[in-house]
Amino acid sequence: MAQSKSAQHGPLPHLDTFSKAAELGSFTAAARELGITQAAVSQRVQSLERSLDVSLFERKGGRVSLTESGTRLYEFAQRILDLHREAREVVTGAELPVEGELLLAASSIPGEHLLPAALSIFRSRHPGISVRASVDDSLAVLEHVEAGRVQLGLVGRKVEKTHLQFRPFASDELLLVVAPDDGWKRRRRVRLVEFLKRPLILREPGSGSRWCLEQALLRAGHSLDDLSVELELGSNESIKESVVGGNGVAVLSRFAVQRELDEGRLQSLTVDNLELSRTLFVVSDTRRALPRPARAFLQFLLARCDQFLTQK
Numbered sequence: 001m002a003q004s005k006s007a008q009h010g011p012l013p014h015l016d017t018f019s020k021a022a023e024l025g026s027f028t029a030a031a032r033e034l035g036i037t038q039a040a041v042s043q044r045v046q047s048l049e050r051s052l053d054v055s056l057f058e059r060k061g062g063r064v065s066l067t068e069s070g071t072r073l074y075e076f077a078q079r080i081l082d083l084h085r086e087a088r089e090v091v092t093g094a095e096l097p098v099e100g101e102l103l104l105a106a107s108s109i110p111g112e113h114l115l116p117a118a119l120s121i122f123r124s125r126h127p128g129i130s131v132r133a134s135v136d137d138s139l140a141v142l143e144h145v146e147a148g149r150v151q152l153g154l155v156g157r158k159v160e161k162t163h164l165q166f167r168p169f170a171s172d173e174l175l176l177v178v179a180p181d182d183g184w185k186r187r188r189r190v191r192l193v194e195f196l197k198r199p200l201i202l203r204e205p206g207s208g209s210r211w212c213l214e215q216a217l218l219r220a221g222h223s224l225d226d227l228s229v230e231l232e233l234g235s236n237e238s239i240k241e242s243v244v245g246g247n248g249v250a251v252l253s254r255f256a257v258q259r260e261l262d263e264g265r266l267q268s269l270t271v272d273n274l275e276l277s278r279t280l281f282v283v284s285d286t287r288r289a290l291p292r293p294a295r296a297f298l299q300f301l302l303a304r305c306d307q308f309l310t311q312k
Helices: 005-009 015-024 027-034 038-052 068-092 108-125 138-147 192-197 208-219 236-244 254-263 292-303 305-309
Strands: 057-060 063-066 100-106 129-135 152-155 164-178 199-203 228-233 249-253 267-271 277-285
Touching (some): 015 063, 108 152, 108 164, 108 208, 108 236, 108 254, 138 152, 152 292, 164 236, 164 305, 208 249, 228 236
Antiparallel strands (some): 164 277
């Protein structure tokens, strides 16, 4: 049905409903959040699509994702809704808090060593935001982001997928660590060929630190197959205890071993010709819109980049 000129050029209807469906990836979830029926959400979205004469969502199996036009509109919708909030705050003199749920997943290093302190500060600024965070390996975190189970992920590696956006927020350094009574305890550096021969305790496949080591070896003309892997373990804590117990050496994040280094329970060395620095990333899926709590946390995290990226 053809739209009248007033309908084509008038204010865009139902941007709040459109935004909520975009953020949740579901008309049903948006209806529950807004306290209306699923049919009402569908009708509002269809009204907005008719006014623009474009499709805003791709619908598959009860889930929805933004089309290219929908993605462009969402950016404008947030600016418009933010202006509405700002107008209310200026006119009423009452600041409107950011409220809602923030869903995060993080790999072990950012999840255990950076996220707790960051969330403590963030929550003090946004008490109306409830946070649910889980810790997993990097590949599992990326799967959670892609599946829409979380809004943001914090990881120690990248993958080549065009719908995933990786933003650097911290730097990290991997160290070769040995027990304090190890034969290398008085050394500061070892040759790569020596490192390859030592029994090594390695993180599981999917770990960001394992991926970083693998990439460093490839740059040096080697692979994981050239290592003398003694054990594969699924946590940094278990690896550290195995190193202290004399079961081998390990390559772990400085964040993970700093306390043991300070206490003298571990010793660190540098491996010649092996570059073991890396960047930590916050990742989102561009196929889904970030709700306001996630956008607030992303802005907060990126504002602290200078501190995290220089932290050693």
